[in-house]
Amino acid sequence: MTDWNALSDEAFRRQVRTFFETEYPEELRHLPHRAKFAEIRQWHEKLYAKGMVAPAWPVEYGGMGLEASKLLIFYEEQQRWGVTRGRDMGVQMVGPLIIKFGTQAQKHYWLPRILSCEHIWCQGYSEPGSGSDLASLRTSAVIDGDYFVINGQKIWTTMAHDATHIFMLVRTDPRATKKQEGISFVLAEMNQPGIAVRTITTLAGEDEFCEVFFDNARAPCENLIGELNKGWAMAKTLLGFERIFIGAPNLAQNALVQLRTIAQGRYMFNDPVFRDRFAKVALDVEDHAALYTRFADQLKRGETLGPDVSMLKIWVTETFQEITELMIEAAGPDGGMIGPLQVGNVGIDVLANFYKARPTTIYGGTNEIQRNILSKAVLGLPE
Ligand SMILES: Cc1cc2nc3c(=O)[nH]c(=O)nc-3n(C[C@H](O)[C@H](O)[C@H](O)COP(=O)(O)OP(=O)(O)OC[C@H]3O[C@@H](n4cnc5c(N)ncnc54)[C@H](O)[C@@H]3O)c2cc1C
Structure with missing residues (x-):
């Protein structure tokens, strides 16, 4: 396994630059739209084979374990060559939260599937009327036996139509006195009867965003990350x-x-x-x-x-x-x-x-x- 941090910053930059310049497909440089997974599958496989899918994750979870200076270099080179971010919400957003707040069993189950892109994630935070004022969100999750039953709507969910899973902030205690309290962080499978996705076409004519509707959608209680009703503070650490x-x-x-x-x-x-x-x-x-x-x-x-x-x-x-x-x-x-x-x-x-x-x-x-x-x-x- 490569110890990236043992390289000097200059040597690391050279290696990453050469890798991008020789391996990244020319036709995918500076893509004007967010790519669907099918479009970038082969590129993902190259990154996966080199262990370069998750630059910021610790090595023990399959990441590159890069220190801050190397991480910046990695992203600078990625942007310089016009390398797509790919379908990175798993790696950039939900993965770090699972690493920080998940149980051993959750890490063991979810993290390898994020790296391999067996699971492709979208971010369910914003709702109609709850964007900048996100803590006012209303999508509810009520515990029914071993499941959360979820009702409500998310919006501006980037690439939800190309995702297998959604990580979301949901209201689990409607009686909490402060709006930031009573919010939990829950993972759900997209392919289920209680979830409907409608794409929103952008000015550029791309189907990049979605509305996601939850009508008695279900997620097992074991998909709760961190403590019940404490999701707000957790999500902010991202x-x-x-x-x-x-x-x-x-x-x-x-x-x-x-x-x-x-x-x-x-x-x-x-x-x-x-x-x-x-x-x-x-x-x-x-x-x-x-x-x-x-x-x-x-x-x-x-x-x-x-x-x-x-x-x-x-x-x-x-x-x-x-x-x-x-x-x-x-x-x-x-x-x-x-x-x-x-x-x-x-x-x-x-x-x-x-x-x-x-x-x-x-x-x-x-x-x-x-x-x-x-x-x-x-x-x-x-x-
Ligand atoms: C490209 C893109 C991708 C996105 N992807 C996702 C995603 O994957 N998942 C997801 O959950 N969300 C996503 N979003 C949604 C994004 O997080 C929200 O659009 C953003 O938080 C703003 O919320 P809003 O659109 O509801 O606007 P509002 O909060 O309603 O704001 C409307 C206007 O009022 C201004 N305003 C609001 N409050 C204040 C204030 N207190 N002081 C001064 N001005 C204020 C805002 O600046 C803005 O100009 C995405 C958005 C974009 C543009």
Whole structure:
């Protein structure tokens, strides 16, 4: 078994980069949509064979056991080469919770099936009316013998139509006085008569999200992770690494390279107003990358990130949106065309970039919520 942490950071980066560049299928680079498992099965099998499915998991559970600096390098290289995240909610979200809060039996059963993708997961948190205010969720789970009986609705469930299982927050004690209490973390099989899935088509025409309806759906009580009614605090612990990951600079950096290509191809740099606007976003990308490095260094030193990390996500997503808007302008009359625009010998999908940038300010905690965090926890402003 490879001891990744024994390598220097540079040697590790080289190995990961070479692996991605030689093994990752060219046609799957920078996919403009979330891939279904069937599309990426062969890539998953390669990762699985190399023991590289779960970079952050401890080695004893089949992960790579990467220390913080190597983990950042892994994700940086993944994004740099445009490697899809795949169907990673098992590895990124439910797996870490099972590792931290699950019983031995739960770890033994669920973890290997996450790694092999025998089980493919979706995240059932948001509900109509309970997104930013997630703790107000109403989907209920009532114990009936050895089972939870689940009723309610989830929404914006990414790729639920391609999932075999759902991990969800459900209300198990409706009488709890605080809304954060009385919520539990439960796993359920998707393929059962009590669950119906309806896809939601995105602006880009992709079926990426779903509504999931529960009508007396059932999950065995042994699928409860952690303590009954204590799911809220547990789910919040998931946020750790995610907070820097969603603020990584690659989204904006990749888009800037494409904007530069279009602008050169269309002689836009002859226009001083465009040049000014390009310079502004280019500097924003540089400054953001410098800030990201500061947070990354904190992690590498083993320090915990503070609430100020919220800056990263706001900055990168809004810069990404600005760049994609400039791309449309730079493309002129072709800016509204569906499919790749040929610039020299490169194909650039202007609209797909624009669409991809839209939801980035919403997921992972909206930018308004991130600003609330900054105003309260960093600046100490009154509510
Ligand atoms: C690409 C994508 C993938 C997603 N995948 C999943 C998934 O797999 N599973 C899942 O459970 N959910 C998923 N979501 C849902 C996501 O978590 C929610 O969209 C998000 O939490 C916001 O909730 P909402 O859509 O209900 O908006 P709301 O919370 O209703 O917010 C509407 C608007 O009001 C603003 N707002 C709300 N409260 C405040 C406040 N206190 N102060 C200032 N402004 C406020 C928001 O910023 C936003 O602009 C996904 C969303 C996206 C975009």
